[in-house]
Amino acid sequence: MFKSKKRVLNRAKTLDYLKELAGVPGGKAAALCLPPHIKPDEAQGVCKLGEIPPDIQPHFIKLASGSKTGCYAFWSAGQKCLILPPFPTTEKQVTQSIDLSQIRSQLEKDLLIGVVLVRLGSYAIGVSRGETLITSKVGTGLVHGRHRQGGSSAHRFERHRDKQIEQFLIRVCQHAREQIEPYVKSLDYIVYGGAWTTILMLQKQCPLLAKVETPALPPLLDIPEPRQAVLEDAVKRVWTSTVYEWRED
Numbered sequence: 591m592f593k594s595k596k597r598v599l600n601r602a603k604t605l606d607y608l609k610e611l612a613g614v615p616g617g618k619a620a621a622l623c624l625p626p627h628i629k630p631d632e633a634q635g636v637c638k639l640g641e642i643p644p645d646i647q648p649h650f651i652k653l654a655s656g657s658k659t660g661c662y663a664f665w666s667a668g669q670k671c672l673i674l675p676p677f678p679t680t681e682k683q684v685t686q687s688i689d690l691s692q693i694r695s696q697l698e699k700d701l702l703i704g705v706v707l708v709r710l711g712s713y714a715i716g717v718s719r720g721e722t723l724i725t726s727k728v729g730t731g732l733v734h735g736r737h738r739q740g741g742s743s744a745h746r747f748e749r750h751r752d753k754q755i756e757q758f759l760i761r762v763c764q765h766a767r768e769q770i771e772p773y774v775k776s777l778d779y780i781v782y783g784g785a786w787t788t789i790l791m792l793q794k795q796c797p798l799l800a801k802v803e804t805p806a807l808p809p810l811l812d813i814p815e816p817r818q819a820v821l822e823d824a825v826k827r828v829w830t831s832t833v834y835e836w837r838e839d
Contacts, residue, residue, distance in 0.1 A: 657674050675697075
């Protein structure tokens with residue numbers, strides 16, 4: 591019987607973890623690289639190739655098929671783990687050794703990433719090289735809450751609120767152009783965070799964001815009201831990996 595343990599690791603700790611994996615004693619081993627959104631039946635076939643124990647397979651298949659960035663798995667007598675990486679894997683691969691080259695290469699590059707965080711009334715926009723912000727802009731805008739009563743006054747209030755939202759999004763779009771447009775052709779990824787409905791409104795309102803061809807990372811929808819500290823924390827979160835380990839009980 592195997593028990594699983596979940597760990598969320600930042601960039602430095604993930605690289606340290608990979609060093610530990612490289613030091614695990616040899617013997618029969620396998621490394622699996624699976625693409626994002628792999629189908630459950632395909633993941634099950636890979637389980638057989640990697641000789642993953644039957645009682646682990648359901649959990650493994652659920653994690654692998656549900657991952658928006660794909661996964662890496664490393665299997666040996668001394669270590670059984672699955673890593674959900676911060677950036678998408680590129681291909682399906684199975685090797686009969688603990689091959690860490692792909693995930694290590696992914697984490698060692700100082701990728702250029704655009705970050706757009708927005709909730710109605712506040713925004714934080716920046717571009718990071720690795721985990722360091724190289725440009726950023728944070729601000730607020732007046733957007734009243736919804737009117738709870740009915741009647742003509744409520745309709746007037748909603749029209750006024752809609753105008754406030756439009757003006758706020760125009761301002762955010764302008765700052766997005768100032769911060770992101772100079773780097774847009776060099777960006778490796780872009781990530782959005784905040785309220786999803788507001789993000790969609792901003793993308794519709796802002797030609798730059800509507801047309802950007804940079805791959806988007808999974809959105810950060812649980813962030814608080816965007817501020818400078820929230821933006822800096824979001825950049826660090828972009829680089830986090832989630833590790834699942836299985837050990838015999």
